[in-house]
Amino acid sequence: MDAKFRKVLAxxxxxxxxxxxxxxxxxxxxxxxxxxxxxxxxxxxxxxVTDVGGLGDKSFNDMSWEGLKRAEQELGVEIRALESNxxxxxxxxIDQLANAGYDAIFTVGFLMTxxxxxxxxxxxxxxxxxxxxxxxxxxxxxxGLLFKENEAAYLAGVVAGLAxxxxxxxxxxxDKNVIGFIGxxxxxxxxxxxVGFIAGAKSVNPDVDVISLYAGSFDDTSxxxxxxxxxxxxxxxxxxxxxxxxxxxxxxxxxxxxxxFIGVDADQYETVEGSGDVMLTSAIKRVDVAVFETxxxxxxxxFVGGENxxxxxxxxxxxxxxxxxxxxVVSQAIKDAVEEARQAVLDGSxxxxxxxxxx
Amino acid sequence: xxxxxFTPDLFASAIRMATPLALAAIGGTICxxxxxxxxxxxxxxxxxxxMGVIGTMFTGSPWAGALIAVLSGMSLALIHAFASITxxxxxxxxxxxxxxxxxxxxxxxxxxxxxxxxTTDPVARLRPVFNITGPTEGLFGTVWRWVDAIVFSYTPIVxxxxxxxxxxxxxxxxxxxxxxxxxxxxxxxxxxxxxISVIRGRYSAVIVSGALGGLAGANLTLEQVGSFTxxxxxxxxxxxxxxxxxxxxxxxxxYLASLLFGFADAxxxxxxxxxxxxxxxxxxxxxxxxxxxxxxxxxVVGRAVAxxxxxxxxxxx
Numbered sequence: 001m002d003a004k005f006r007k008v009l010a011x012x013x014x015x016x017x018x019x020x021x022x023x024x025x026x027x028x029x030x031x032x033x034x035x036x037x038x039x040x041x042x043x044x045x046x047x048x049v050t051d052v053g054g055l056g057d058k059s060f061n062d063m064s065w066e067g068l069k070r071a072e073q074e075l076g077v078e079i080r081a082l083e084s085n086x087x088x089x090x091x092x093x094i095d096q097l098a099n100a101g102y103d104a105i106f107t108v109g110f111l112m113t114x115x116x117x118x119x120x121x122x123x124x125x126x127x128x129x130x131x132x133x134x135x136x137x138x139x140x141x142x143x144g145l146l147f148k149e150n151e152a153a154y155l156a157g158v159v160a161g162l163a164x165x166x167x168x169x170x171x172x173x174x175d176k177n178v179i180g181f182i183g184x185x186x187x188x189x190x191x192x193x194x195v196g197f198i199a200g201a202k203s204v205n206p207d208v209d210v211i212s213l214y215a216g217s218f219d220d221t222s223x224x225x226x227x228x229x230x231x232x233x234x235x236x237x238x239x240x241x242x243x244x245x246x247x248x249x250x251x252x253x254x255x256x257x258x259x260x261f262i263g264v265d266a267d268q269y270e271t272v273e274g275s276g277d278v279m280l281t282s283a284i285k286r287v288d289v290a291v292f293e294t295x296x297x298x299x300x301x302x303f304v305g306g307e308n309x310x311x312x313x314x315x316x317x318x319x320x321x322x323x324x325x326x327x328x329v330v331s332q333a334i335k336d337a338v339e340e341a342r343q344a345v346l347d348g349s350x351x352x353x354x355x356x357x358x359x
Numbered sequence: 360x361x362x363x364x365f366t367p368d369l370f371a372s373a374i375r376m377a378t379p380l381a382l383a384a385i386g387g388t389i390c391x392x393x394x395x396x397x398x399x400x401x402x403x404x405x406x407x408x409x410m411g412v413i414g415t416m417f418t419g420s421p422w423a424g425a426l427i428a429v430l431s432g433m434s435l436a437l438i439h440a441f442a443s444i445t446x447x448x449x450x451x452x453x454x455x456x457x458x459x460x461x462x463x464x465x466x467x468x469x470x471x472x473x474x475x476x477x478t479t480d481p482v483a484r485l486r487p488v489f490n491i492t493g494p495t496e497g498l499f500g501t502v503w504r505w506v507d508a509i510v511f512s513y514t515p516i517v518x519x520x521x522x523x524x525x526x527x528x529x530x531x532x533x534x535x536x537x538x539x540x541x542x543x544x545x546x547x548x549x550x551x552x553x554x555i556s557v558i559r560g561r562y563s564a565v566i567v568s569g570a571l572g573g574l575a576g577a578n579l580t581l582e583q584v585g586s587f588t589x590x591x592x593x594x595x596x597x598x599x600x601x602x603x604x605x606x607x608x609x610x611x612x613x614y615l616a617s618l619l620f621g622f623a624d625a626x627x628x629x630x631x632x633x634x635x636x637x638x639x640x641x642x643x644x645x646x647x648x649x650x651x652x653x654x655x656x657x658x659v660v661g662r663a664v665a666x667x668x669x670x671x672x673x674x675x676x
Contacts, residue, residue, distance in 0.1 A: 052590075054476055054477060054589060056475050056477015056478060056589070057478075083476070085462070183641075186640065186642060213628060213631045213632070214631065214641035215645075216645035217593060219588055219590050219591065220591065221478075221583075221584045221586070221591055222579050222591065223593070225583055226375070226376060226628060229368065230372065230628045245477065248478055249584050252481070252584050252586075274481050
């Protein structure tokens with residue numbers, strides 16, 4: 001094979017690789033072209049930059065996208081999502097959207113806090129919404145959108161703490177008073193889930209043993225399975241995973257070893273196919289609501305930045321999903337306890353801890 | 360406390376987590392023994408994991424899926440072989456390109472075939488080989504619980520990995536194929552002189568490593584989880600390369616090194632159970648397997664010698 005041919009071939013190969021790579025990481029969603037004609041006209045454009053979990057995480061990236069889609073349908077906003085394959089993608093993705101004239105950019109995930117802080121002053125005409133991000137000194141066009149994950153997890157903890165005692169609920173409930181928590185990375189929003197879950201469980205079942213394990217990753221399903229197998233091995237019969245895609249492996253473990261599962265962020269009964277047999281409920285975090293409300297404020301010209309906003313039970317920003325297939329077997333006592341806990345949080349008689357040190 | 364850490368499941372978990380590492384590491388061993396560096400194992404594993412799920416989805420049989428995973432790993436290996444043997448490109452560059460290709464390709468095919476990014480829906484999985492009911496009471500019950508968990512609880516590819524390690528070890532050092540393979544990696548010119556085809560020998564070694572990488576991927580999706588998630592290999596292919604070096608370029612050594620990494624990972628999970636007692640942040644435990652990798656590579660293997668001709672393209676004449 002002569003040298004010239006080799007060079008041409010090598011070039012072609014490189015070209016092919018670059019093309020595939022570009023398609024793979026550019027991964028952008030075009031807005032659907034189903035014009036209903038009833039959508040009010042606005043020239044506002046809103047976009048999101050995903051965290052490394054990417055779209056399809058059946059968790060907070062997808063929920064943000066839901067918020068954007070709702071804004072497209074109800075407000076006529078032009079929308080777009082750029083995916084980050086690694087942390088180094090955050091910045092170019094934001095630049096790309098800001099330069100393309102997007103009026104509101106949502107950066108999704110705690111890990112993007114620093115990048116959002118750096119970019120917001122650089123593009124003063126663009127509204128930056130940081131999901132799960134707390135800003136020390138937010139500028140006028142920047143808003144931190146935070147959630148009281150601990151309040152949703154508190155309700156999930158009440159369910160789990162009572163369910164593990166209730167052997168009539170399901171034959172997978174054992175006589176050990178142990179429940180499990182699987183976390184993705186040990187970062188504030190996940191810690192809030194863990195702490196709220198423990199507080200909720202202990203509030204109804206003071207002797208319950210809550211085992212918490214961390215995967216160190218949001219996209220290692222295999223590790224998520226091993227972690228769940230480990231807590232089940234320790235006697236846990238209800239497992240709550242706040243771990244993104246890692247948690248999907250935990251669902252497999254629950255199905256294999258006979259334990260019940262509590263989902264996170266979205267109602268995972270709806271989003272994870274074939275999980276109904278173990279999905280007791282889900283601790284929901286309405287990222288879509290926060291995204292939609294922010295876009296709506298931008299469209300209506302009422303947006304106020306320079307602050308951090310928290311969405312909790314009282315703002316309908318977090319909550320507990322229905323029991324679905326377990327609706328008929330979950331006792332009225334558990335349902336009443338959940339309702340009681342919800343009221344206690346709403347009227348302020350219970351303040352759910354958010355940090356491990358507050359437990 | 361010790362009784363809580365050293366449960367039968369700790370050892371079973373170690374062997375489960377070692378399996379994908381070991382298969383890829385043995386693939387690395389065979390490839391590097393022939394003189395070709397294969398850092399593309401990560402990509403081959405990822406592509407195998409994905410195609411295994413797609414294959415199972417379309418055929419309905421996880422066995423067919425596993426076969427497709429193996430063939431997919433081989434097809435990526437063929438690209439690596441063509442680039443590094445025929446075109447004589449830098450083997451590290453070619454391997455890196457394949458890792459990136461695999462990441463992009465699986466993401467792209469997710470959109471095309473599944474219709475959404477992220478995770479596929481669950482497919483049928485390979486079931487554990489044995490399902491024996493033993494005694495549950497008394498001393499025999501305890502003994503059986505250990506034996507059942509550590510020996511009889513696994514899915515087929517876990518056992519295959521052990522067989523492949525042993526047979527590979529024997530073949531590498533006791534057969535004509537093994538002798539020739541080693542000659543290619545140590546002194547390809549000499550091998551060529553006595554009439555061994557360097558090109559053909561290296562091609563077959565790279566393709567075998569691709570098959571093992573694909574099988575490692577099938578273990579992840581078709582045995583462990585049952586669905587594919589983008590980027591789910593999480594650098595296991597690179598840890599496998601370290602295991603291959605730690606195992607001194609031998610199949611059994613690779614398996615044992617992988618087992619050590621798997622054990623470290625299983626142990627850190629168990630140690631996390633005592634976070635409240637020991638009061639150490641979870642990150643410390645998560646770090647353990649990787650610290651072990653660095654320590655092992657930097658210190659313990661100091662004297663391990665790689666095949667002499669590794670990484671060097673062979674030009675006839």
